[in-house]
Amino acid sequence: MRRFHLSRDRPPVELLRSTVRREQTEEYDVIVIGGGAAGLSAAVVLGRARRRVLLCDAGAQRNSCAEKMHGFLSRDGESPGELLKICKEQLAQYPSVGFEASVVQAVEKSSSGFRVELTSGTAPVADLLLLATGMADALPEIDGLREAWGRSAFVCPYCDGWEIQDRPIAVSGGGVRSAIDLAQELYGWTRKITVCGHTESLSTAQTTWLHASGVRVDAHPIRRIVHDNGHVRSVQLEGGDCIDCDAVFFSVPLKQGSDIAERLGCKMNGARIEADDCNRTSVPGCFAAGDNVTHVHQVIVAAASGVRAAIAINDELVCRDVRQLV
Ligand SMILES: Cc1cc2nc3c(=O)[nH]c(=O)nc-3n(C[C@H](O)[C@H](O)[C@H](O)COP(=O)(O)OP(=O)(O)OC[C@H]3O[C@@H](n4cnc5c(N)ncnc54)[C@H](O)[C@@H]3O)c2cc1C
Numbered sequence: 001m002r003r004f005h006l007s008r009d010r011p012p013v014e015l016l017r018s019t020v021r022r023e024q025t026e027e028y029d030v031i032v033i034g035g036g037a038a039g040l041s042a043a044v045v046l047g048r049a050r051r052r053v054l055l056c057d058a059g060a061q062r063n064s065c066a067e068k069m070h071g072f073l074s075r076d077g078e079s080p081g082e083l084l085k086i087c088k089e090q091l092a093q094y095p096s097v098g099f100e101a102s103v104v105q106a107v108e109k110s111s112s113g114f115r116v117e118l119t120s121g122t123a124p125v126a127d128l129l130l131l132a133t134g135m136a137d138a139l140p141e142i143d144g145l146r147e148a149w150g151r152s153a154f155v156c157p158y159c160d161g162w163e164i165q166d167r168p169i170a171v172s173g174g175g176v177r178s179a180i181d182l183a184q185e186l187y188g189w190t191r192k193i194t195v196c197g198h199t200e201s202l203s204t205a206q207t208t209w210l211h212a213s214g215v216r217v218d219a220h221p222i223r224r225i226v227h228d229n230g231h232v233r234s235v236q237l238e239g240g241d242c243i244d245c246d247a248v249f250f251s252v253p254l255k256q257g258s259d260i261a262e263r264l265g266c267k268m269n270g271a272r273i274e275a276d277d278c279n280r281t282s283v284p285g286c287f288a289a290g291d292n293v294t295h296v297h298q299v300i301v302a303a304a305s306g307v308r309a310a311i312a313i314n315d316e317l318v319c320r321d322v323r324q325l326v
Helices: 038-048 080-091 179-186 203-213 261-262 299-326
Strands: 002-005 027-034 053-056 096-101 104-110 113-118 125-129 134-139 169-172 193-196 214-218 222-228 231-237 243-245 247-252 254-256 286-288
Touching: 027 096, 027 113, 027 299, 038 096, 038 299, 053 113, 080 096, 080 113, 104 261, 125 299, 169 179, 179 193, 179 203, 231 247, 247 299, 261 286, 286 299
Parallel strands: 027 053, 027 125, 053 096, 125 286, 169 193, 169 247, 193 214
Antiparallel strands: 002 096, 104 113, 113 125, 134 254, 222 231, 231 243
């Protein structure tokens, strides 16, 4: 367990708004759960607004397996770890933001706010809560997949399509999209596609497209990914065939990165948390941002979502501050 305040130059406590320490219970304006792009962006905005924030993070960002992050303006091709490092360094400038490298295992809602239980044994409280807990990919059990995941086994054409352009790839379905839908999307990047494990009946339009596109379909699922240090060389199918390829794209089922939203009683929209334009969930005082509220899963989108939530959160804190004075 690591627990520290990111800032080395903490200002006197009286400079911090609305925070007191009573009987070992730390009180914050906001507790942010999740330190990916969404949670970090929110913490920066709230730190700049001089709000007292605790950012709790288990350190398992969804793209932490990837060698490079693409499509983020000004950071295209940077490693996800480097982005996090820079974000944390910049966050350290804001003295009212605390960071705890710990898992939130339970959240209790009371009339005055939220009490958060951490695996570190502490239980801080806050007026408001931001869930920036991301989504998790439910990976199939395929030999070699974990090693290749994020290096040459991918989910998102926008993240990794450019790197495999005109190269041979395998596509496997079964998740949020059918393999044929994913293959049609990837066709703009490469035409050398083999769809593996497709057993659903094809529509007339799909059959016509497959015929015209030259995309191959094999009903046998992938049994093993043959790779060299995570870089795919071929896939072995259940039927015994081996297909040479440079990458595999998967459509996998997605679930929430944490079940906290469901346990708090937040209304869900399929696998996502339902949130309004200001990132408010159905539970008063609880906000959500990042992958967990949208179907567009990109780091820059998650960062923007965190900013939007932070501004809505600060608006709510401003109302609280006004109420306290009148
Ligand atoms: C293989 C792969 C490659 C990708 N490549 C790209 C790319 O190139 N470009 C791009 O823009 N996007 C890419 N993405 C998508 C990108 O990873 C996500 O859009 C982005 O990480 C979402 O940010 P987030 O802050 O919402 O969630 P995350 O980054 O997933 O962060 C959520 C954080 O919450 C923490 N957390 C969850 N529950 C708890 C808890 N109970 N207590 C404490 N902490 C908790 C997690 O440990 C994690 O650190 C990729 C995704 C994958 C799977």
